[in-house]
Amino acid sequence: xxxxNDIAKIAQVSSTTVSHVINKTxxxxxxxxxxxxxxxxxxxxxxxxxxxxxxxxxxxTIGLVISDIKNPFYPEIIQGVEELAVKSDYxxxxxxxxxxxxxxxxxxxxxxxxKVDGIIIASSQADKFLFKEIVESTIPFVLVDxxxxxxxxxxxxxxxxxxxxxxxxxxxxxxxxxxxFISGPKDLKTAKIRKNNFINIIKKYENNNISYxxxxxxxxxxxxxxxxxxxxxxxxxxxxxxxxxxxxxxxxMKTLQANGIKIPDKVSIIGLDNIxxxxxxxxxxTTIELERYLIGKTAIELLLNRINSKDIPKQTRYFQTKxxxxxxxxxxxxx
Amino acid sequence: xxxxNDIAKIAQVSSTTVSHVINKTxxxxxxxxxxxxxxxxxxxxxxxxxxxxxxxxxxxTIGLVISDIKNPFYPEIIQGVEELAVKSDYxxxxxxxxxxxxxxxxxxxxxxxxKVDGIIIASSQADKFLFKEIVESTIPFVLVDxxxxxxxxxxxxxxxxxxxxxxxxxxxxxxxxxxxFISGPKDLKTAKIRKNNFINIIKKYENNNISYxxxxxxxxxxxxxxxxxxxxxxxxxxxxxxxxxxxxxxxxMKTLQANGIKIPDKVSIIGLDNIxxxxxxxxxxTTIELERYLIGKTAIELLLNRINSKDIPKQTRYFQTKxxxxxxxxxxxxx
DNA sequence: ATGAAAGCGCTAACAT
DNA sequence: ATGTTAGCGCTTTCAT
Numbered sequence: 092x093x094x095x096n097d098i099a100k101i102a103q104v105s106s107t108t109v110s111h112v113i114n115k116t117x118x119x120x121x122x123x124x125x126x127x128x129x130x131x132x133x134x135x136x137x138x139x140x141x142x143x144x145x146x147x148x149x150x151x152t153i154g155l156v157i158s159d160i161k162n163p164f165y166p167e168i169i170q171g172v173e174e175l176a177v178k179s180d181y182x183x184x185x186x187x188x189x190x191x192x193x194x195x196x197x198x199x200x201x202x203x204x205x206k207v208d209g210i211i212i213a214s215s216q217a218d219k220f221l222f223k224e225i226v227e228s229t230i231p232f233v234l235v236d237x238x239x240x241x242x243x244x245x246x247x248x249x250x251x252x253x254x255x256x257x258x259x260x261x262x263x264x265x266x267x268x269x270x271x272f273i274s275g276p277k278d279l280k281t282a283k284i285r286k287n288n289f290i291n292i293i294k295k296y297e298n299n300n301i302s303y304x305x306x307x308x309x310x311x312x313x314x315x316x317x318x319x320x321x322x323x324x325x326x327x328x329x330x331x332x333x334x335x336x337x338x339x340x341x342x343x344m345k346t347l348q349a350n351g352i353k354i355p356d357k358v359s360i361i362g363l364d365n366i367x368x369x370x371x372x373x374x375x376x377t378t379i380e381l382e383r384y385l386i387g388k389t390a391i392e393l394l395l396n397r398i399n400s401k402d403i404p405k406q407t408r409y410f411q412t413k414x415x416x417x418x419x420x421x422x423x424x425x426x
Numbered sequence: 427x428x429x430x431n432d433i434a435k436i437a438q439v440s441s442t443t444v445s446h447v448i449n450k451t452x453x454x455x456x457x458x459x460x461x462x463x464x465x466x467x468x469x470x471x472x473x474x475x476x477x478x479x480x481x482x483x484x485x486x487t488i489g490l491v492i493s494d495i496k497n498p499f500y501p502e503i504i505q506g507v508e509e510l511a512v513k514s515d516y517x518x519x520x521x522x523x524x525x526x527x528x529x530x531x532x533x534x535x536x537x538x539x540x541k542v543d544g545i546i547i548a549s550s551q552a553d554k555f556l557f558k559e560i561v562e563s564t565i566p567f568v569l570v571d572x573x574x575x576x577x578x579x580x581x582x583x584x585x586x587x588x589x590x591x592x593x594x595x596x597x598x599x600x601x602x603x604x605x606x607f608i609s610g611p612k613d614l615k616t617a618k619i620r621k622n623n624f625i626n627i628i629k630k631y632e633n634n635n636i637s638y639x640x641x642x643x644x645x646x647x648x649x650x651x652x653x654x655x656x657x658x659x660x661x662x663x664x665x666x667x668x669x670x671x672x673x674x675x676x677x678x679m680k681t682l683q684a685n686g687i688k689i690p691d692k693v694s695i696i697g698l699d700n701i702x703x704x705x706x707x708x709x710x711x712t713t714i715e716l717e718r719y720l721i722g723k724t725a726i727e728l729l730l731n732r733i734n735s736k737d738i739p740k741q742t743r744y745f746q747t748k749x750x751x752x753x754x755x756x757x758x759x760x761x
Numbered sequence: 762a763t764g765a766a767a768g769c770g771c772t773a774a775c776a777t
Numbered sequence: 778a779t780g781t782t783a784g785c786g787c788t789t790t791c792a793t
Binding site for chain 2: 778779780781782784785786787
């Protein structure tokens with residue numbers, strides 16, 4: 092491994108000077124600079140960033156914590172984070188907790204000890220231990236959709252209410268009067284919030300002859316499949332269903348279709364997330380969108396801000412959701 | 427930052443002893459060990475892995491290079507890699523080249539200088555520069571689907587032939603006589619290979635009255651959509667189409683359906699990749715599967731082997747593909 | 762305009 | 778059974 096001493100020897104200067112020409116951190120006469128650069132060239136010098144980090148206390152590395160790489164929610168978030176990270180000369184450590192606290196703790200603990208400059212926690216998990224570990228480390232961090240409103244930290248919140256409101260009002264404008272909601276897993280905060288947003292909004296219309304009901308799902312395809320069975324039992328069936336996520340909506344849609352129930356003619360369906368799949372199913376799914384790429388990008392922006400100036404006040408960003416109208420919704424036929 | 431000296435001072439021992447109790451690297455009497463451990467506890471000591479790595483030359487960190495995080499091919503690969511990596515006490519740096527050589531070079535160059543212990547290249551890109559950079563670094567690496575048969579390196583190859591053969595023979599057994607193939611982008615090696623595998627196999631049946639044709643696609647949905655138009659022009663239309671990937675197959679299927687062509691009654695369709703989507707579309711897609719999770723797991727196994735014993739012979743693993751029969755294929759009606 | 766030397770936190774050969 | 782010391786490759790203060 093060639094190092095400053097090797098270069099210094101050949102260039103006949105001190106290793107201090109080598110450091111200074113490499114980092115442009117003080118004036119070096121053109122001649123000596125030239126000698127140094129030539130020596131570097133000749134030896135094909137590659138800096139050891141580990142040593143530099145140990146000396147400077149800065150690693151140009153950040154950690155990104157997610158809970159399930161297979162969840163279609165994440166790829167665009169990762170892309171947003173990674174793209175700006177690389178542009179800003181950072182590498183990213185990916186930690187997939189897999190909903191496993193032990194595993195998360197292990198790999199994130201290692202990141203902390205590897206002195207990452209910051210961490211983005213987008214695992215939407217109430218892993219208190221993990222959180223404690225990070226806070227104690229004094230490493231800058233950003234929370235994405237953490238939903239603990241009282242936490243004083245750089246955070247990104249999702250406002251599902253805006254999109255859900257649009258969805259409900261859109262359905263009402265199409266004449267729907269019986270609107271169901273399929274929820275996510277009941278211990279998942281983001282699912283609870285989505286459900287409560289729905290309830291709060293639709294309650295305002297209850298005296299307008301609008302009725303609703305919540306069916307429990309699990310944010311997976313089979314949650315939608317099971318919900319379909321319950322919905323078919325209803326008499327009359329709801330003419331519209333909003334789902335806590337797209338996978339649920341797709342499971343629901345496929346099952347109803349398989350049982351001869353036309354979508355959207357008989358039942359209008361709205362999803363949430365706007366995963367790639369939602370465009371591709373037939374009919375294409377009307378859904379509520381979160382701008383995931385932008386969320387990732389914003390997360391790293393907040394983190395870099397924090398890294399570069401530790402004492403600015405904590406920042407918060409809200410992401411509105413919005414309705415994307417496709418073909419799984421139409422005028423209610425029950426008028 | 428508390429370090430060995432702080433601990434040593436409190437425990438009244440030398441920092442060497444501290445190191446040895448932490449690493450269990452030589453005998454320390456129970457009493458002094460106890461003193462050291464108590465001091466560590468008291469100071470809430472956390473090791474600085476950067477310093478340790480600088481001293482040992484080992485970082486317990488590996489790099490994973492992919493080309494497009496949004497490609498549904500990758501999440502399971504990443505999962506396979508990450509899972510075993512964490513279990514083996516490694517963290518992973520994720521590099522998404524985004525098909526951008528500059529970007530890839532930049533972030534991978536940084537990884538090398540950050541002294542990763544190894545790199546998995548699953549970017550299926552002929553980025554010669556990138557490759558050169560890695561080889562020169564002498565860091566162990568594993569190639570996934572690199573398709574440069576002459577390279578002497580730990581590698582994982584995909585054998586598309588086995589699955590494509592199954593697919594072709596399955597279609598023939600169903601009575602299909604006119605079988606088309608929609609290819610991927612013509613500059614992508616894996617796409618070329620898939621296409622050539624198809625051609626080689628079907629040629630064997632040409633004198634059995636089986637005819638074929640290649641239509642160019644691009645491994646994206648719209649490639650399938652465009653191919654649908656060409657296929658509809660044919661007279662008679664092929665009764666079966668094999669696609670170079672699932673997205674193409676889905677684009678094709680959706681378009682044909684939209685134009686009133688029943689799948690599989692009129693045209694049988696087979697995809698390749700078995701992405702999650704392929705189960706969910708309707709009808710569920712018959713497809714050729716690659717075991718991606720296992721591939722990821724195998725990649726890191728090879729890498730860890732290499733890291734742990736630099737001088738074993740280069741290893742190679744072949745992954746067979748196999749046909750998964752779902753509902754997008756049926757008996758040919760042209761008999 | 763350049764160098765000497767200490768230090769970042771840890772490891773490990775060499776002593777005793 | 779434990780300590781002294783040099784060293785990993787780099788940065789940076791203090792001198793000159």
